[in-house]
Amino acid sequence: MSQNQQIPSGSGECPVCHGTGWKIYREAVEGYKEPLEFARRCSKCKGKRRINDQTGVPPEYYSADLSKFDFGAYKSRMDNFRKIVMNFVNEFSRWEKQGKGLYLWSRTPGSGKTFLACCLARSLMIKYDLQMRFITAPDYIDMVGEKIKRARGEEDQTKVFHECDVLVLDDIGAQSGGEWQRQEIFRLVNDRMETGKITIYTSNMSTDSLNVDSRTRDRIVKASVELQMPEESLRRKKAEMEQQQFLREVL
Template identity: 30%
Template sequence: MWFKDWSRLNKKDEQDEEGNWIKGEWLAHCDCYEQLVKQREVDKKLDLSGIPPIFSDATVRSYDVNKFKSKENQGIAAMAKKAAGNYVTNYEAMKKQGKGLYLYSKVKGSGKTRLASSIANALVKTYGIDIAFIKSGDLITQIHNTMNKTSETTRSDIIKTFRNVELLVIDDLAIKEATVFDEGIFYDITDFRLEHRKPTIFTSNVTIDELERIYPGGRVNKRIKKMALEIYMPEEPVRDDEADSENAELEKLLFR
Protein backbone atom coordinates (compact mmCIF):
# COMPACT_ATOMS: atom_id res chain seq x y z
CA MET A 1 0.00 0.00 0.00
CA TRP A 2 1.19 3.51 -0.75
CA PHE A 3 1.68 4.55 2.85
CA LYS A 4 4.15 1.75 3.39
CA ASP A 5 6.51 3.51 0.96
CA TRP A 6 8.24 5.58 3.63
CA SER A 7 10.69 7.23 1.20
CA ARG A 8 7.72 8.75 -0.62
CA LEU A 9 5.98 9.63 2.62
CA ASN A 10 9.03 11.44 3.85
CA LYS A 11 9.59 13.55 0.77
CA LYS A 12 10.75 16.92 2.15
CA ASP A 13 9.45 20.40 1.44
CA GLU A 14 11.27 22.04 -1.50
CA GLN A 15 12.17 25.57 -2.58
CA ASP A 16 11.14 26.91 -5.99
CA GLU A 17 13.37 29.16 -8.18
CA GLU A 18 12.31 32.22 -6.19
CA GLY A 19 13.16 30.59 -2.90
CA ASN A 20 9.52 29.99 -1.81
CA TRP A 21 8.95 26.82 0.17
CA ILE A 22 6.53 24.28 -1.35
CA LYS A 23 5.08 21.62 0.94
CA GLY A 24 6.27 18.16 -0.08
CA GLU A 25 3.39 16.33 -1.75
CA TRP A 26 3.91 13.09 0.10
CA LEU A 27 4.69 14.79 3.37
CA ALA A 28 1.13 16.12 3.28
CA HIS A 29 -0.09 12.53 3.01
CA CYS A 30 2.26 11.65 5.85
CA ASP A 31 0.71 14.32 8.15
CA CYS A 32 -2.67 12.92 7.29
CA TYR A 33 -1.54 9.37 8.00
CA GLU A 34 -0.07 10.37 11.35
CA GLN A 35 -3.33 12.06 12.27
CA LEU A 36 -5.22 8.90 11.38
CA VAL A 37 -2.90 6.76 13.50
CA LYS A 38 -3.26 9.21 16.42
CA GLN A 39 -7.05 9.20 16.08
CA ARG A 40 -7.09 5.39 16.13
CA GLU A 41 -4.91 5.36 19.26
CA VAL A 42 -7.26 7.81 20.97
CA ASP A 43 -10.31 5.73 19.97
CA LYS A 44 -8.64 2.59 21.30
CA LYS A 45 -7.74 4.27 24.58
CA LEU A 46 -11.31 5.50 24.97
CA ASP A 47 -12.65 2.02 24.19
CA LEU A 48 -10.42 0.42 26.80
CA SER A 49 -10.90 3.13 29.43
CA GLY A 50 -14.11 1.81 30.99
CA ILE A 51 -15.85 5.19 30.62
CA PRO A 52 -19.58 4.31 30.68
CA PRO A 53 -20.76 4.01 27.05
CA ILE A 54 -23.72 6.28 27.82
CA PHE A 55 -21.18 9.07 28.42
CA SER A 56 -18.78 8.27 25.58
CA ASP A 57 -19.75 11.49 23.79
CA ALA A 58 -20.09 13.64 26.91
CA THR A 59 -18.02 16.80 26.77
CA VAL A 60 -17.35 19.50 29.34
CA ARG A 61 -18.72 22.04 26.87
CA SER A 62 -22.08 20.21 26.57
CA TYR A 63 -22.48 20.04 30.36
CA ASP A 64 -25.66 22.08 30.64
CA VAL A 65 -25.82 24.44 33.58
CA ASN A 66 -29.47 25.22 32.77
CA LYS A 67 -30.52 21.64 33.57
CA PHE A 68 -30.71 22.85 37.16
CA LYS A 69 -33.80 24.80 38.20
CA SER A 70 -32.64 27.19 40.89
CA LYS A 71 -30.26 30.06 40.23
CA GLU A 72 -28.15 28.87 43.16
CA ASN A 73 -27.70 25.42 41.67
CA GLN A 74 -26.98 26.88 38.24
CA GLY A 75 -24.21 28.89 39.89
CA ILE A 76 -22.78 25.78 41.60
CA ALA A 77 -22.98 23.88 38.30
CA ALA A 78 -21.23 26.75 36.50
CA MET A 79 -18.36 26.62 39.02
CA ALA A 80 -18.06 22.85 38.63
CA LYS A 81 -18.04 23.20 34.85
CA LYS A 82 -15.37 25.91 35.01
CA ALA A 83 -13.22 23.77 37.31
CA ALA A 84 -13.61 20.77 34.99
CA GLY A 85 -12.54 22.79 31.95
CA ASN A 86 -9.61 24.36 33.81
CA TYR A 87 -8.52 20.96 35.10
CA VAL A 88 -8.24 19.73 31.50
CA THR A 89 -6.44 22.89 30.35
CA ASN A 90 -4.00 22.79 33.27
CA TYR A 91 -3.60 19.02 33.37
CA GLU A 92 0.19 19.14 33.04
CA ALA A 93 0.47 21.29 36.19
CA MET A 94 -2.09 19.13 38.04
CA LYS A 95 -0.21 16.00 37.01
CA LYS A 96 3.09 17.36 38.30
CA GLN A 97 1.48 17.75 41.71
CA GLY A 98 -0.43 14.47 41.38
CA LYS A 99 -3.69 16.33 41.96
CA GLY A 100 -7.06 14.97 40.96
CA LEU A 101 -10.65 15.98 41.65
CA TYR A 102 -13.33 14.83 44.06
CA LEU A 103 -16.82 15.47 42.67
CA TYR A 104 -19.33 15.44 45.48
CA SER A 105 -23.07 15.82 45.97
CA LYS A 106 -25.21 14.11 48.55
CA VAL A 107 -28.04 13.96 46.02
CA LYS A 108 -28.03 11.16 43.46
CA GLY A 109 -28.37 11.98 39.78
CA SER A 110 -26.82 15.45 39.90
CA GLY A 111 -24.30 14.78 37.11
CA LYS A 112 -21.12 13.66 38.93
CA THR A 113 -20.46 10.60 36.76
CA ARG A 114 -21.33 12.57 33.65
CA LEU A 115 -18.90 15.38 34.48
CA ALA A 116 -16.13 12.94 35.48
CA SER A 117 -16.65 11.09 32.17
CA SER A 118 -16.44 14.30 30.17
CA ILE A 119 -13.18 15.26 31.88
CA ALA A 120 -11.79 11.78 31.15
CA ASN A 121 -12.89 12.00 27.49
CA ALA A 122 -11.22 15.39 27.12
CA LEU A 123 -7.95 14.24 28.73
CA VAL A 124 -7.66 11.24 26.41
CA LYS A 125 -8.45 13.36 23.36
CA THR A 126 -6.16 16.25 24.32
CA TYR A 127 -3.16 14.47 25.81
CA GLY A 128 -3.56 10.86 24.58
CA ILE A 129 -3.17 9.54 28.13
CA ASP A 130 -4.20 6.11 29.41
CA ILE A 131 -7.22 6.16 31.68
CA ALA A 132 -9.02 3.58 33.78
CA PHE A 133 -12.57 4.40 34.82
CA ILE A 134 -14.12 2.05 37.37
CA LYS A 135 -16.98 2.02 39.86
CA SER A 136 -15.67 1.37 43.36
CA GLY A 137 -17.99 -1.62 43.75
CA ASP A 138 -16.74 -3.18 40.49
CA LEU A 139 -13.15 -2.74 41.63
CA ILE A 140 -13.84 -4.75 44.78
CA THR A 141 -15.78 -7.37 42.78
CA GLN A 142 -12.86 -7.75 40.35
CA ILE A 143 -10.54 -8.42 43.27
CA HIS A 144 -12.94 -10.90 44.88
CA ASN A 145 -13.16 -12.72 41.54
CA THR A 146 -9.41 -13.31 41.56
CA MET A 147 -9.93 -15.61 44.55
CA ASN A 148 -11.87 -17.90 42.29
CA LYS A 149 -9.75 -20.98 41.55
CA THR A 150 -10.26 -20.65 37.79
CA SER A 151 -9.19 -17.00 37.70
CA GLU A 152 -6.10 -16.29 35.61
CA THR A 153 -5.74 -12.83 37.13
CA THR A 154 -4.30 -12.31 40.57
CA ARG A 155 -5.23 -9.74 43.17
CA SER A 156 -1.87 -8.05 42.66
CA ASP A 157 -2.45 -7.82 38.86
CA ILE A 158 -5.60 -5.81 39.49
CA ILE A 159 -4.06 -3.63 42.18
CA LYS A 160 -1.04 -3.00 39.95
CA THR A 161 -3.27 -1.86 37.08
CA PHE A 162 -5.13 0.68 39.20
CA ARG A 163 -1.99 1.82 40.96
CA ASN A 164 -0.09 2.47 37.75
CA VAL A 165 -2.55 3.79 35.20
CA GLU A 166 -1.81 7.43 34.40
CA LEU A 167 -5.25 8.71 35.35
CA LEU A 168 -7.70 6.71 37.43
CA VAL A 169 -11.37 7.59 37.84
CA ILE A 170 -13.09 5.90 40.79
CA ASP A 171 -16.81 6.41 40.44
CA ASP A 172 -19.21 6.13 43.40
CA LEU A 173 -16.56 5.92 46.09
CA ALA A 174 -17.93 4.91 49.50
CA ILE A 175 -21.31 3.92 48.12
CA LYS A 176 -21.81 1.62 51.13
CA GLU A 177 -20.14 0.81 54.42
CA ALA A 178 -16.70 -0.64 53.71
CA THR A 179 -15.31 -3.85 55.14
CA VAL A 180 -11.74 -4.01 56.43
CA PHE A 181 -10.92 -5.80 53.18
CA ASP A 182 -12.38 -2.97 51.04
CA GLU A 183 -10.52 -0.39 53.09
CA GLY A 184 -7.26 -2.26 52.57
CA ILE A 185 -7.76 -2.26 48.80
CA PHE A 186 -8.47 1.47 48.61
CA TYR A 187 -5.54 2.15 50.92
CA ASP A 188 -3.21 0.10 48.68
CA ILE A 189 -4.27 2.00 45.58
CA THR A 190 -4.53 5.54 46.97
CA ASP A 191 -1.32 5.29 48.97
CA PHE A 192 0.68 4.26 45.90
CA ARG A 193 -0.93 6.89 43.70
CA LEU A 194 -0.29 9.62 46.28
CA GLU A 195 3.35 8.65 46.66
CA HIS A 196 3.88 8.49 42.90
CA ARG A 197 1.93 11.70 42.18
CA LYS A 198 -0.58 9.96 39.94
CA PRO A 199 -3.82 11.93 39.58
CA THR A 200 -7.14 10.32 40.51
CA ILE A 201 -10.67 11.62 40.00
CA PHE A 202 -13.35 10.47 42.43
CA THR A 203 -17.11 10.85 42.48
CA SER A 204 -19.03 10.29 45.68
CA ASN A 205 -22.20 10.95 47.65
CA VAL A 206 -20.15 11.68 50.79
CA THR A 207 -17.65 14.46 51.43
CA ILE A 208 -13.95 13.72 51.87
CA ASP A 209 -14.27 14.38 55.63
CA GLU A 210 -17.20 11.96 55.86
CA LEU A 211 -15.07 9.22 54.31
CA GLU A 212 -13.65 8.59 57.76
CA ARG A 213 -17.02 7.14 58.76
CA ILE A 214 -16.88 4.68 55.83
CA TYR A 215 -13.16 3.87 56.17
CA PRO A 216 -12.66 4.11 59.94
CA GLY A 217 -8.95 3.32 59.77
CA GLY A 218 -8.54 7.02 58.89
CA ARG A 219 -5.90 6.42 56.25
CA VAL A 220 -8.00 6.51 53.08
CA ASN A 221 -9.70 9.89 53.73
CA LYS A 222 -6.39 11.56 54.70
CA ARG A 223 -4.75 10.41 51.48
CA ILE A 224 -7.68 11.46 49.33
CA LYS A 225 -7.70 14.91 50.97
CA LYS A 226 -4.09 15.32 49.86
CA MET A 227 -4.55 13.99 46.35
CA ALA A 228 -7.81 15.60 45.16
CA LEU A 229 -9.50 19.01 45.06
CA GLU A 230 -13.09 18.80 46.25
CA ILE A 231 -15.76 20.11 43.89
CA TYR A 232 -19.33 20.56 45.08
CA MET A 233 -22.02 19.60 42.61
CA PRO A 234 -25.59 20.93 42.81
CA GLU A 235 -27.84 19.21 45.33
CA GLU A 236 -30.51 18.72 42.70
CA PRO A 237 -31.26 15.56 40.72
CA VAL A 238 -31.58 15.94 36.97
CA ARG A 239 -31.85 12.23 36.16
CA ASP A 240 -35.65 12.12 36.67
CA ASP A 241 -36.29 15.12 34.43
CA GLU A 242 -34.08 13.58 31.77
CA ALA A 243 -35.96 10.25 32.01
CA ASP A 244 -39.31 12.08 31.77
CA SER A 245 -38.33 13.98 28.63
CA GLU A 246 -36.72 10.93 26.97
CA ASN A 247 -39.81 8.85 27.69
CA ALA A 248 -42.16 11.57 26.49
CA GLU A 249 -40.32 11.59 23.13
CA LEU A 250 -40.54 7.80 22.79
CA GLU A 251 -44.16 7.68 23.90
CA LYS A 252 -44.91 9.92 20.94
CA LEU A 253 -43.47 7.17 18.72
CA LEU A 254 -45.32 4.37 20.54
CA PHE A 255 -48.74 5.95 20.71
CA ARG A 256 -48.99 8.12 17.63
Protein backbone atom coordinates in the same frame (compact mmCIF):
# COMPACT_ATOMS: atom_id res chain seq x y z
CA MET B 1 -2.16 7.85 19.00
CA SER B 2 -3.56 6.87 22.39
CA GLN B 3 -2.94 3.32 23.54
CA ASN B 4 -6.71 3.10 24.12
CA GLN B 5 -7.30 3.19 20.35
CA GLN B 6 -6.43 0.64 17.72
CA ILE B 7 -6.41 1.13 13.94
CA PRO B 8 -6.60 -1.83 11.58
CA SER B 9 -3.56 -2.37 9.42
CA GLY B 10 -3.81 -1.23 5.82
CA SER B 11 -6.60 1.26 6.56
CA GLY B 12 -4.55 4.29 5.47
CA GLU B 13 -4.20 7.57 7.27
CA CYS B 14 -7.24 9.79 7.48
CA PRO B 15 -6.58 13.32 6.19
CA VAL B 16 -8.82 14.77 8.91
CA CYS B 17 -7.63 13.04 12.09
CA HIS B 18 -4.29 11.67 10.75
CA GLY B 19 -4.91 8.22 12.16
CA THR B 20 -5.90 9.20 15.70
CA GLY B 21 -9.66 8.68 15.30
CA TRP B 22 -10.27 12.11 16.86
CA LYS B 23 -10.62 15.62 15.47
CA ILE B 24 -9.41 18.48 17.66
CA TYR B 25 -11.39 21.69 17.42
CA ARG B 26 -11.21 25.04 19.18
CA GLU B 27 -14.14 26.80 20.79
CA ALA B 28 -14.50 30.15 22.56
CA VAL B 29 -15.50 29.67 26.22
CA GLU B 30 -16.75 32.42 28.49
CA GLY B 31 -14.14 33.40 31.09
CA TYR B 32 -11.14 32.40 28.93
CA LYS B 33 -9.19 34.80 26.72
CA GLU B 34 -8.11 32.15 24.23
CA PRO B 35 -10.29 29.46 22.61
CA LEU B 36 -10.08 26.05 24.33
CA GLU B 37 -9.41 22.74 22.63
CA PHE B 38 -11.90 19.86 22.59
CA ALA B 39 -11.95 16.55 20.76
CA ARG B 40 -14.69 14.74 18.87
CA ARG B 41 -14.69 11.41 17.09
CA CYS B 42 -13.62 11.91 13.49
CA SER B 43 -16.72 11.96 11.29
CA LYS B 44 -14.75 10.88 8.20
CA CYS B 45 -13.49 7.73 9.92
CA LYS B 46 -16.78 6.90 11.63
CA GLY B 47 -17.80 3.39 10.70
CA LYS B 48 -14.41 2.68 9.08
CA ARG B 49 -12.31 2.25 12.22
CA ARG B 50 -12.40 -0.18 15.10
CA ILE B 51 -11.96 1.56 18.42
CA ASN B 52 -10.65 -0.89 20.99
CA ASP B 53 -11.87 0.78 24.16
CA GLN B 54 -10.26 -0.78 27.20
CA THR B 55 -10.93 2.12 29.54
CA GLY B 56 -13.93 0.58 31.32
CA VAL B 57 -16.05 3.67 30.68
CA PRO B 58 -19.78 2.76 30.53
CA PRO B 59 -20.98 2.40 26.91
CA GLU B 60 -23.38 5.35 27.19
CA TYR B 61 -20.36 7.59 27.88
CA TYR B 62 -18.05 6.34 25.11
CA SER B 63 -18.35 9.64 23.22
CA ALA B 64 -18.23 11.85 26.32
CA ASP B 65 -15.91 14.83 26.51
CA LEU B 66 -16.16 18.12 28.35
CA SER B 67 -17.93 19.85 25.46
CA LYS B 68 -20.86 17.45 25.99
CA PHE B 69 -21.50 18.45 29.61
CA ASP B 70 -24.27 21.05 29.95
CA PHE B 71 -23.50 23.18 33.00
CA GLY B 72 -26.55 25.27 32.15
CA ALA B 73 -28.90 22.35 32.79
CA TYR B 74 -28.84 23.05 36.52
CA LYS B 75 -30.98 25.61 38.32
CA SER B 76 -27.95 26.50 40.45
CA ARG B 77 -25.31 28.84 39.07
CA MET B 78 -22.26 26.84 38.03
CA ASP B 79 -19.84 29.63 37.05
CA ASN B 80 -17.05 28.92 39.56
CA PHE B 81 -17.59 25.16 39.39
CA ARG B 82 -17.29 25.30 35.60
CA LYS B 83 -14.11 27.37 35.73
CA ILE B 84 -12.46 24.85 38.06
CA VAL B 85 -13.24 21.78 35.94
CA MET B 86 -12.31 23.58 32.71
CA ASN B 87 -9.01 24.56 34.30
CA PHE B 88 -8.48 20.95 35.39
CA VAL B 89 -8.45 19.89 31.73
CA ASN B 90 -6.82 22.89 30.07
CA GLU B 91 -4.14 23.47 32.74
CA PHE B 92 -3.72 19.80 33.61
CA SER B 93 0.07 20.01 33.94
CA ARG B 94 -0.34 22.33 36.95
CA TRP B 95 -2.76 19.93 38.63
CA GLU B 96 -0.53 16.97 37.81
CA LYS B 97 2.52 18.73 39.25
CA GLN B 98 0.64 19.22 42.52
CA GLY B 99 -0.78 15.69 42.43
CA LYS B 100 -4.34 17.02 42.55
CA GLY B 101 -7.40 15.25 41.17
CA LEU B 102 -11.10 15.89 41.84
CA TYR B 103 -13.65 14.58 44.32
CA LEU B 104 -17.14 15.06 42.86
CA TRP B 105 -20.04 14.37 45.18
CA SER B 106 -23.72 14.97 45.83
CA ARG B 107 -26.34 13.15 47.84
CA THR B 108 -28.78 13.18 44.93
CA PRO B 109 -28.62 10.19 42.54
CA GLY B 110 -28.52 11.19 38.87
CA SER B 111 -26.92 14.58 39.49
CA GLY B 112 -24.33 14.04 36.74
CA LYS B 113 -21.30 13.03 38.83
CA THR B 114 -20.35 9.98 36.79
CA PHE B 115 -21.03 11.65 33.46
CA LEU B 116 -18.89 14.66 34.37
CA ALA B 117 -16.09 12.41 35.64
CA CYS B 118 -16.12 10.52 32.32
CA CYS B 119 -16.19 13.76 30.32
CA LEU B 120 -13.15 15.02 32.22
CA ALA B 121 -11.20 11.77 32.08
CA ARG B 122 -11.82 11.17 28.39
CA SER B 123 -10.92 14.77 27.57
CA LEU B 124 -7.60 14.32 29.38
CA MET B 125 -6.99 10.98 27.67
CA ILE B 126 -7.59 12.41 24.20
CA LYS B 127 -5.90 15.77 24.64
CA TYR B 128 -2.74 14.53 26.36
CA ASP B 129 -2.60 10.92 25.12
CA LEU B 130 -2.87 9.46 28.63
CA GLN B 131 -3.74 5.98 29.83
CA MET B 132 -7.14 6.24 31.52
CA ARG B 133 -9.30 3.74 33.35
CA PHE B 134 -12.78 3.79 34.89
CA ILE B 135 -14.09 1.46 37.58
CA THR B 136 -16.66 1.63 40.35
CA ALA B 137 -15.38 1.08 43.88
CA PRO B 138 -17.62 -2.01 44.39
CA ASP B 139 -16.37 -3.52 41.09
CA TYR B 140 -12.77 -2.85 42.09
CA ILE B 141 -13.28 -4.67 45.40
CA ASP B 142 -14.93 -7.58 43.54
CA MET B 143 -11.95 -7.72 41.18
CA VAL B 144 -9.50 -7.81 44.10
CA GLY B 145 -11.54 -10.60 45.67
CA GLU B 146 -11.32 -12.63 42.46
CA LYS B 147 -7.56 -12.01 42.35
CA ILE B 148 -7.22 -13.40 45.87
CA LYS B 149 -9.15 -16.54 44.88
CA ARG B 150 -7.14 -17.18 41.70
CA ALA B 151 -4.01 -19.29 41.65
CA ARG B 152 -0.66 -17.53 41.82
CA GLY B 153 1.08 -16.71 38.60
CA GLU B 154 -1.97 -15.34 36.83
CA GLU B 155 -1.96 -11.79 35.55
CA ASP B 156 -3.00 -9.19 38.13
CA GLN B 157 -5.90 -7.36 36.48
CA THR B 158 -6.00 -4.75 39.26
CA LYS B 159 -2.48 -3.49 38.55
CA VAL B 160 -3.56 -1.11 35.79
CA PHE B 161 -5.78 0.82 38.22
CA HIS B 162 -2.75 1.54 40.40
CA GLU B 163 -0.56 2.59 37.48
CA CYS B 164 -2.75 4.36 34.88
CA ASP B 165 -2.24 8.11 34.40
CA VAL B 166 -5.86 8.99 35.18
CA LEU B 167 -8.35 6.87 37.13
CA VAL B 168 -12.05 7.46 37.65
CA LEU B 169 -12.94 5.67 40.89
CA ASP B 170 -16.71 5.89 40.73
CA ASP B 171 -19.13 5.63 43.64
CA ILE B 172 -16.53 5.40 46.39
CA GLY B 173 -18.33 4.74 49.65
CA ALA B 174 -20.65 2.15 48.10
CA GLN B 175 -18.11 -0.69 48.48
CA SER B 176 -18.31 -3.30 51.23
CA GLY B 177 -16.84 -2.06 54.49
CA GLY B 178 -14.98 -5.09 55.82
CA GLU B 179 -11.38 -4.88 57.02
CA TRP B 180 -9.72 -6.30 53.92
CA GLN B 181 -11.92 -4.14 51.69
CA ARG B 182 -10.87 -1.00 53.59
CA GLN B 183 -7.25 -2.08 53.30
CA GLU B 184 -7.47 -2.60 49.54
CA ILE B 185 -9.07 0.81 48.99
CA PHE B 186 -6.28 2.32 51.10
CA ARG B 187 -3.63 0.57 49.01
CA LEU B 188 -5.12 1.88 45.78
CA VAL B 189 -5.52 5.46 47.03
CA ASN B 190 -2.10 5.48 48.69
CA ASP B 191 -0.25 3.99 45.71
CA ARG B 192 -1.71 6.56 43.36
CA MET B 193 -0.97 9.45 45.70
CA GLU B 194 2.65 8.37 46.26
CA THR B 195 3.32 8.02 42.53
CA GLY B 196 1.56 11.28 41.63
CA LYS B 197 -1.16 9.59 39.57
CA ILE B 198 -4.36 11.58 39.18
CA THR B 199 -7.67 10.22 40.44
CA ILE B 200 -11.19 11.53 39.89
CA TYR B 201 -13.51 10.28 42.63
CA THR B 202 -17.30 10.35 42.61
CA SER B 203 -19.43 9.70 45.67
CA ASN B 204 -22.83 10.18 47.29
CA MET B 205 -21.17 11.58 50.39
CA SER B 206 -18.64 14.24 51.35
CA THR B 207 -15.14 13.25 52.40
CA ASP B 208 -16.12 13.95 56.04
CA SER B 209 -18.81 11.25 55.85
CA LEU B 210 -16.92 8.79 53.63
CA ASN B 211 -16.92 5.23 55.01
CA VAL B 212 -13.18 4.62 54.70
CA ASP B 213 -10.52 4.62 57.40
CA SER B 214 -8.89 7.89 58.45
CA ARG B 215 -5.66 7.16 56.56
CA THR B 216 -7.55 6.74 53.28
CA ARG B 217 -9.69 9.83 53.91
CA ASP B 218 -6.62 11.96 54.65
CA ARG B 219 -4.98 10.88 51.40
CA ILE B 220 -8.10 11.55 49.33
CA VAL B 221 -8.37 15.04 50.84
CA LYS B 222 -4.69 15.70 50.16
CA ALA B 223 -4.76 14.44 46.57
CA SER B 224 -8.04 15.95 45.32
CA VAL B 225 -10.11 19.12 45.23
CA GLU B 226 -13.57 18.45 46.65
CA LEU B 227 -16.50 19.82 44.63
CA GLN B 228 -20.15 19.38 45.56
CA MET B 229 -22.47 18.92 42.60
CA PRO B 230 -25.91 20.58 42.70
CA GLU B 231 -28.52 18.53 44.53
CA GLU B 232 -30.57 18.15 41.36
CA SER B 233 -31.35 15.00 39.39
CA LEU B 234 -30.57 15.57 35.73
CA ARG B 235 -31.48 11.94 35.09
CA ARG B 236 -35.00 12.53 36.35
CA LYS B 237 -35.29 15.79 34.44
CA LYS B 238 -34.22 14.03 31.24
CA ALA B 239 -36.69 11.18 31.84
CA GLU B 240 -39.55 13.66 32.35
CA MET B 241 -38.66 15.52 29.14
CA GLU B 242 -38.53 12.25 27.19
CA GLN B 243 -41.91 11.23 28.60
CA GLN B 244 -43.47 14.57 27.67
CA GLN B 245 -42.07 14.27 24.16
CA PHE B 246 -43.45 10.74 23.84
CA LEU B 247 -46.90 11.83 25.00
CA ARG B 248 -46.92 14.73 22.52
CA GLU B 249 -46.16 12.29 19.73
CA VAL B 250 -48.83 9.86 20.91
CA LEU B 251 -51.50 12.52 21.31
